[in-house]
Amino acid sequence: MTERLVYRVEAGDIEHGGNVSSLVKSELKDRGFSEKIARRAGIVVFEGEMNLILYAEDGGTVRVEVLPQTIEILIEDTGPGIEDVDLALTPGYSTAPEWALELGFGAGMGLVNMRNQCDRFEIHSRLGEGTHIRCVIFGGEDADR
Numbered sequence: 001m002t003e004r005l006v007y008r009v010e011a012g013d014i015e016h017g018g019n020v021s022s023l024v025k026s027e028l029k030d031r032g033f034s035e036k037i038a039r040r041a042g043i044v045v046f047e048g049e050m051n052l053i054l055y056a057e058d059g060g061t062v063r064v065e066v067l068p069q070t071i072e073i074l075i076e077d078t079g080p081g082i083e084d085v086d087l088a089l090t091p092g093y094s095t096a097p098e099w100a101l102e103l104g105f106g107a108g109m110g111l112v113n114m115r116n117q118c119d120r121f122e123i124h125s126r127l128g129e130g131t132h133i134r135c136v137i138f139g140g141e142d143a144d145r
């Protein structure tokens, strides 16, 4: 049985940054996923929701499809999109605004960290259209991380 958790993230809502990640982690632990797996999903959702807050002009959505042994995380927004995805995936690359840097964001490691936590990772982005990220984490008994 697939269960789908859906969360809306508002642009600029730095005050609530991290809320969706915390919720997802506890929902996964409630469903019997290990601390390790919940933590990996939490990192992916945290980085994703922060990027929606900082960069997506109209915010976006975090969807989590929970299967018995697999977690699929979809993070989607409708723009502005990323001009050069390879560059955005380069450790240290960031276009975070000054105010975000002052709050300790903008290390340019978010997308890299996300990718590192996923067993499957895809990012599709088009300028003027938006960014879609898909991350799959295998959470079965033999999950080794």
Ligand SMILES: Nc1ncnc2c1ncn2[C@@H]1O[C@H](COP(=O)(O)OP(=O)(O)O)[C@@H](O)[C@H]1O
Pocket (backbone or CB within 6 Å): 047, 051, 052, 054, 055, 056, 077, 079, 080, 081, 082, 088, 089, 093, 094, 095, 096, 105, 106, 107, 108, 109, 110, 111, 112, 131
């Ligand atoms: N959803 C998004 N929409 C538009 N640009 C994005 C989005 N997510 C990331 N980016 C771009 O990719 C860069 C790198 O993102 P990330 O690795 O999370 O580092 P950081 O958020 O610290 O800058 C961001 O600075 C931004 O330019």
Ligand SMILES: [Mg+2]
Pocket (backbone or CB within 6 Å): 047, 050, 051, 106, 109, 110, 111
């Ligand atoms: Mg980021």
